[in-house]
Amino acid sequence: MFQQEEYDVIVVGAGHAGCEAAAAAANMGSKVLLVTMNMNTIAQMSCNPAMGGVAKGQIVREVDALGGQSGIITDKTMIQFRMLNRSKGPAMWSPRAQSDRMRFAEEWRLTLEQTLNVDFWQEAVTGIVVEKGTAVGVKTQLGIEFRGKSVVLTNGTFLNGLIHIGEKQFGGGRAAEKGSTGITEQLKELGFEAGRMKTGTPPRVDGRSLDYSKMEEQAGDETPSKFSYLDTPALTNQRPCYITYTNAEVHEILKEGFEKSPMFQGRIKGLGPRYCPSVEDKINRFADKDRHQIFVEPEGWSTVEVYVNGFSSSLPEDVQYRALRKIAGFENAKMFRPGYAIEYDFFPPTQLNLTLETKLVQNLYFAGQINGTTGYEEAACQGLMAGINAHNKVHGKEPFVLKRSEAYIGVLIDDLVNKGTDEPYRMFTSRAEHRLLLRQDNADLRLTPLGHALGLASEERMALVREKEEQTAAVAKLLKTHAIEPAEINGWLTEIGSATIHEKTRVVNLLRRPGVDLPALARVLPGLTLALAPYRPDALEQAEILVKYEAYLEKEHQQAARVQELENFTIRGRLDYHAMPALSHEAREKLLKIQPETLGQASRISGVSPADVSVLMVYLGR
Ligand code: FAD
Secondary structure (H helix, E strand, O other): OOOOOOEEEEEEOOOHHHHHHHHHHHHOOOOEEEEEOOHHHOOOOOOOOEEEOOOHHHHHHHHHHHOOOHHHHHHHHEEEEEEEOOOOOHHHOEEEEEEOHHHHHHHHHHHHHOOOOEEEEEOOEEEEEEEOOEEEEEEEOOOOEEEEEEEEEOOOOOEOOEEEEOOEEEEOOEOOEOOEOOHHHHHHHOOOOOEEEEEEEOOEEEHHHOOHHHOEEEOOOOOOOOOOOOOOOOOOOOOOEEEEEOOHHHHHHHHHOHHHOOOOOOOOOOEOOOOOOOHHHHHHHOOOOOOOEEEEEEOOOOOOEEEEEOOOOOOOHHHHHHHHOOOOOOOOOOEEEOOEEEEEEEOOHHHEOOOOEEOOOEOEEEOOHHHOEOOHHHHHHHHHHHHHHHHHHHOOOOOOOOOOOOOHHHHHHHHHHHHOOOOOEOOOHHHOOOOOOOOOOOHHHHHHHHHHHHOOOOHHHHHHHHHHHHHHHHHHHHHHHOEEOHHHHHHHHHHOOOOOOOOOEEHHHHHOOOOOOHHHHHHHOHHHHHHHOOOOHHHHHHHHHHHHOHHHHHHHHHHHHHHHHHHOOEOOOOOOHHHOOOOOHHHHHHHHHHOOOEHHHHHOOOOOOHHHHHHHHHHOOO
């Protein structure tokens, strides 16, 4: 054996999934080997330099609450922070950070190097060592065999990656990086089904060549928040982004390139992310729109490189260049690198258990883009869950699965495993039926106790959660009892167009009015300000949300509990689907393939109808 003892967990790939997997397993006490093709690209942001956003920000908070690293690293390396959707209800508030691409990657590498129990090996893995149906190690290009009790594959866009720019195409996992061969072929031989997907990225330009005076400035929040529930630094200084637009001239030039487009000419076979289309796709599909928004995003504190968000393209580089220069502010733009599209292999995730372990090979886990997802956040949370479960399995501990009512992470994995995906899967708030409960403000309350019980979230985190819980309860009580005299508040109520009060009124009743919030009340009521002074800002916010939306939240909890009843019926191994003639053909096929753990999981498989669920219930004697 070369160099090492046997590992508990071998992680292949150091992207967003691989880094979280390695950190989680190691922090829980596993001996981890992280094998990656290039140690200079650990945690590389392949596309936009940003973390979070709608639904994705909630995921980063959840990763943090469980004891993962992405939130901490984002806080340490961001250049701008915005809480999106502030004008909507709190279930929609979504943190988003503009990141320093190089600092983000550097901070991840430092974090991993400082994590006890993580060893590194820089090389391409070409195959998994499988003995008696169980993964026991990996083989590398040099022919080295590393032994491990479990293997987590997080190959991202690298498996048989094929890059397209106009009529040119060449192998690669990402710009200027080799693709990975061997793994797909071996897994197919073992009986896995593989598919092909596509994604794309815009050109990067030289910020010194742009005229920002022709663009709209988009500043960060005045009081920037952050991702981690730990005491990470908040920003004191931020870099602005800018907004500009395409126009008819830009569209005309881009159209000239259509006949060389790998997408329109059918050279790209894989399906791309519907919600992140290329600029040529946008002007083709929405021909009536005379302009599209472009976000001009700096790639860091000290680099001049700029990311042209909204201009993803695989048209020939000269077409991209000419079109770019017709955008307001880009007249003299110099390009650092063109946009491109990439096709890669993925494995339909219905081949996984809810722990992300494959059904075909024991102790083999898949996480990230390899499962058909897109996005750093989606990858990071799968990596975390795969790392936790690989550790638990090899140490004889229980699987760790999050429910749909507990976390976006639970929704994501449940969707992947039960419904599969034939286009790059990204998270949306609309995918979470219990989104009122799954807010970015309460991920710590929901998940840190679970992370702590796993041995992943630190005692420091848990202590902060206990304090927040106590303070929230105290503030909620105060808001329900503290009453205001009409004379104290009527002037302000008139000012904001809200009806005046005629008797002493409890704060909670004022808070439930539209346009009234706690910070505003505290500004006009010195007595209330004094009463609230001892409490943490996050406890104030939490208590405000709880009392303001009490009735809705209560209803949502009841609904989640009702759904949970189906989840409590374990059916795996208990039912013979062949012996149930009343099941539809499709339902039988899907149930046999997916082998759901519970009745709840069975009910969410596409193709299993409520009538099929009733059949299962009859057989269960319900
Ligand atoms: P990656 O971040 O791709 O990391 C994979 C890691 O595995 C790399 O470190 C690689 O070196 C390593 N590796 C691969 N094979 C091997 C091997 N055989 N042996 C050893 N190491 C190996 N997401 C969006 O949300 N929106 C977008 O618009 C978007 N556009 C994208 C455009 C491009 C061109 C690319 C490449 C990606 C894009 N993404 C986009 C996707 C985003 O980058 C990924 O979702 C995310 O990075 C996936 O994380 P991951 O950990 O699964 O894989």
